[in-house]
Amino acid sequence: MHKLTYLDALRGYAILGVILTHTTRKFHGDISEALYQFGIQGSRGVQLFFIVSAFTLFYSLEKHSASRQFSIPDFYIKRFFRIAPMFYFALLFYIIFDLVSDALGIYSSYPEVSIHLLLSTITFTSVLHPDWLFSLVPGGWSISNEFLFYLCIPFLFYWIRTPRIAFIFVVVSILGSIALHSVLGSTSPFSEVTSYLFYWFPNQLSIFLMGIALFFVGKKYKFSLFAYRSFTALSILFILILGITPYDMSSLMPKHVLFGLTFCLLALGLSGAPNRILDNRLIQFIGTISFSIYLVHFFVLDIVNYVLLDTLTSSMTAMNALLIIFLTYIAYINLICICHISLNRITRNPIGQICDSKTRF
Known part of the structure; x- marks a missing residue:
């Protein structure tokens, strides 16, 4: 697991999926239903980002802290400055662009600036309340989830040390998310914003935990070349099957969980059997x-x-x-x-x- 170029490739596929989603939505009813379903589920690229993020965080922490001790203030400062400056620049840009687009007659769906949205966007807490979900930076819900995950890192790094424990955390997180969805789905304020319970952190936590489990599986277990290639082939087949089935992000067993497991299988396959077709310089560059x-x-x-x-x-x-x-x-x-x-x-x-x-x- 010393050569990690496949992680950049996975990031590349993740962002292409997100782009495909927002391109496809404009053609609803004009293209085949199967193609439309596959296109809009490119948004599961966000879950692929989460998996890669959790994997790389644990990879880096394990590599640089053999005693499993690390400076929590340093960790948070570094993570903040790897994301916040560009994010805040984007915030300023989108506020200005929204004003300019209104003047030019360019349609945009950005929310009106309010003190609550501004504060929740700046503090990366937009997924903590339905009214804050659609932050002033489009797609900010995913970055909010990322920052909330960072808050969990000291606890997770202390407790998760083996694949078995990682799997337990994943299963408990999935079951907890399903339970919360069942209990809160029809109650206010959760029911007032469509699919809020999909976007909020408890529903996405299992995906981050899958990335941690992937790290420990790759660290502990070694498979044959045939097995790694089989993992890659099976994951691609599963992605195609999941992609053409109806889009639903609020079902009892959310499809993003199934996509997350499939992405872990793909990452595991590429980690042990490099694939020049899937892991090439162009897609790596896009990932970077x-x-x-x-x-x-x-x-x-x-x-x-x-x-x-x-x-x-x-x-x-x-x-x-x-x-x-x-x-x-x-x-x-x-x-x-x-x-x-x-x-x-x-x-x-x-x-x-x-x-x-x-x-x-």
Whole structure:
């Protein structure tokens, strides 16, 4: 487990899935139902991010703290400055863009600025209450969950030391989430915001714990080359099956849990049997700038749709229009992120170093 390039590849697939989701939603009813279902479930890329994040955190902590002791203040300071500067810049950007887009007549679905949304966004607590869920940074719910997970790290790092304990934590977390969903799903204020119980931290905790379990499985167990390749092949098959089945993020056994288990199988397969097709330099590069892409992709989507959507859908088939918008979307995002990386390298200032292209979440 010394070569971890496959983790960058997984991040790359995760962000491409998120982009595919937001591209596909514009074509509901215009493309086949199976393709639509597969496209919108690219949003499960967020769960893949969570798994990779938890894995890398435990990998790093184990590597640099043989005694399983580490400085909690240092840990929180480092995690804060790997995410917060870029996030706060995105917050300022989206507030300004929302004002400009209104003036230009560009449709955007960003919420109105309020003191509650502003404070919950700044403090990364947007998933703690239904009214705060849709933060002033689009997609901020996932980053809020990430920060809440950081708060759990000292406890988890102390208690989870074997695959068996990790599995117990995963199972208990899943059962606890199901129980909370059953009890709270129809009560106020949880019932007032659609699918809030999907987004909130107790429902996502099991996914982070799967990443920890993956780390301990990879650390303790070694499999044959055939087994690793079988893990990869089976995971791809399961992703396709899960992808074309109806989208439902509020069922009793949420599909994101099944996706999480499948992503763990994929990661395990790639860790033991490198695959040049799935783990190539292009997808690795996309993975290294995935956080930057995540922060800007909503803005890019609004711009690309404003410029191209009506023109393309009126002159060609929906499938071709979707493909062109998706590829334009990716090219535009990568151009922005490459410029961001180049600026950091030129300036080489402290903020640039903190917000470099390898920022993870």
